[in-house]
Amino acid sequence: xxxxxxxxxxxxxxxxxxxxxxxxxxxxxxxxxxxxxxxxxxxxxxxxxxxxxxxxxxxxxxxxxxxxxxxxxxxxxxxxxxxxxxxxxxxxxxxxxxxxxxxxxxxxxxxxxxxxxxxxxxxxxxxxxxxxxxxxxxxxxxxxxxxxxxxxxxxxxxxxxxxxxxxxxxxxxxxxxxxxxxxxxxxxxxxxxxxxxxxxxxxxxxxxxxxxxxxxxxxxxxxxxxxxxxxxxxxxxxxxxxxxxxxxxxxxxxxxxxxxxxxxxxxxxxxxxxxxxxxxxxxxxxx
Numbered sequence: 108x109x110x111x112x113x114x115x116x117x118x119x120x121x122x123x124x125x126x127x128x129x130x131x132x133x134x135x136x137x138x139x140x141x142x143x144x145x146x147x148x149x150x151x152x153x154x155x156x157x158x159x160x161x162x163x164x165x166x167x168x169x170x171x172x173x174x175x176x177x178x179x180x181x182x183x184x185x186x187x188x189x190x191x192x193x194x195x196x197x198x199x200x201x202x203x204x205x206x207x208x209x210x211x212x213x214x215x216x217x218x219x220x221x222x223x224x225x226x227x228x229x230x231x232x233x234x235x236x237x238x239x240x241x242x243x244x245x246x247x248x249x250x251x252x253x254x255x256x257x258x259x260x261x262x263x264x265x266x267x268x269x270x271x272x273x274x275x276x277x278x279x280x281x282x283x284x285x286x287x288x289x290x291x292x293x294x295x296x297x298x299x300x301x302x303x304x305x306x307x308x309x310x311x312x313x314x315x316x317x318x319x320x321x322x323x324x325x326x327x328x329x330x331x332x333x334x335x336x337x338x339x340x341x342x343x344x345x346x347x348x349x350x351x352x353x354x355x356x357x358x359x360x361x362x363x364x365x366x367x368x369x370x371x372x373x374x375x376x377x378x379x380x381x382x383x384x385x386x387x388x389x390x391x392x393x394x
Contacts, residue, residue: 116239117193117239117240117241118193118196118239120235120236120238120239121193121196121197121200121235121236121239121241122200123232123235124197124231124232124233124234124236124238124239125197125200125201125203125204125232125236126200126204126208126232127228127229127231127235128147128204128228128229128232128233128236128243129204129205129232130204130208130228131224131225131228131229131232132147132151132167132205132225132229133167133205133208133209133210133211134208134211134212134213134214134225135212135213135214135220135221135225135228136151136221136225136229136289136292137151137154137167137210138210138211138214138216138221139212139214139217139218139221139285140155140277140280140281140282140285141218141221141225141277141281141285141288141289141292142274142276142277142280142281142285142289143225143229143270143274143289143292143296144246144269144270144271144273144289145245145246145247145270145273146170146171146175146244146245146246147167147170147171147201147245148270148273148274149170149174149273150165150166150167150168150169150170150171150205151167151277151281152276152277152280152281153165153170154166154167154170155280155281156280166205166206167205168202168203168204168205168206169202169206171201171202171205171245172198172199174245175198175202175245175248178244178245178248178249178252179191179194179244179248182248182251182252185252185255186252193239193240193241194241194242194243194244194248195244196241197236197239197241197242197243198243198244198245201243201244218284218285218288221288222288222289222291222292222295223291223292225292226291226292226293226294226295226296227295227296227299229292229296229299230295230296230297230299230300230302230303231300231303233296233300234299234300234301234302234303234304235303237300237303237304238304246266246269246270246273247266249265249269250262250265250266250269253265270293274286274289274290274293277289309358309381309382309383310355310356310357310358310382311355311356311357311358311360311379311380311381311382312353312354312355312379312380312381312382313352313353313354313355313356313361313364313378313379313380314351314352314377314378314380315351315352315353315354315368315375315376315377315378316340316350316351316352316375316376316377317352317368317371317372317374317375317376318372319371319372319375320337320350320351320352322371322372323352323367323368323371323372323375324337324352326367326371327352327354327364327367331356331360331363331364331367333354333355333356333360334354335352335353335354336352336353336354337350337351337352337353338350338351338352338353339351361379365377365379
């Protein structure tokens with residue numbers, strides 16, 4: 108993929124991802140008062156607090172835009188223009204979508220439905236944006252900047268504290284029930300975004316220690332048409348040199364593999380572990 112195609116793909120992902128995020132906020136989180144952190148969470152609270160002094164309350168898009176402006180100026184000064192390039196575009200697009208997407212309540216006041224539906228949509232949107240290797244500004248950018256001073260803590264830890272404080276503030280504005288469901292929505296969001304960014308085609312990694320490793324390797328290569336790697340190993344209990352096979356198979360194939368191992372060597376030592384994503388021959392191609 109050439110540079111122009113990568114650029115187009117990145118901005119298509121950002122546009123689609125921020126649009127999905129904004130739709131989730133306007134159709135589920137905002138109508139029912141689920142404060143899930145971030146500047147949009149602050150926007151939901153401010154809109155509710157200002158309904159008496161501003162018709163309909165301060166728009167979420169305006170809060171998101173106003174809070175991000177000084178933040179990006181600081182980031183520009185500390186990190187440089189290259190650092191904030193696509194992130195600035197993502198932040199502006201999110202504010203744009205929040206401004207043009209109309210208010211609606213798809214969950215019909217149901218907290219559980221709002222948390223699940225909104226969490227899935229938001230996670231999908233964030234996953235698309237992260238796939239473009241950017242963030243949407245807000246608390247993500249605050250955590251990144253604070254990490255420059257607080258090196259003892261990871262960006263993820265700082266972000267958890269910031270968003271946790273916003274969710275706690277949501278208890279005062281929207282009530283404890285909404286905030287509890289907001290925590291549930293945050294969990295769903297993180298799971299879905301991880302699924303999209305790390306890949307949804309899970310596989311299994313299998314480690315096999317057996318004296319009949321050659322026969323097992325032959326079965327993997329010729330019966331299953333999968334590759335396998337021979338790794339030298341040393342058993343520390345007896346300081347005995349052994350040979351260990353390593354291979355990666357699909358979730359369905361692991362059942363077949365275990366049956367082959369059982370037929371060849373019932374005493375084989377086998378370790379099966381999850382693999383999030385596999386790139387290369389026989390699996391997913393590099394995008």
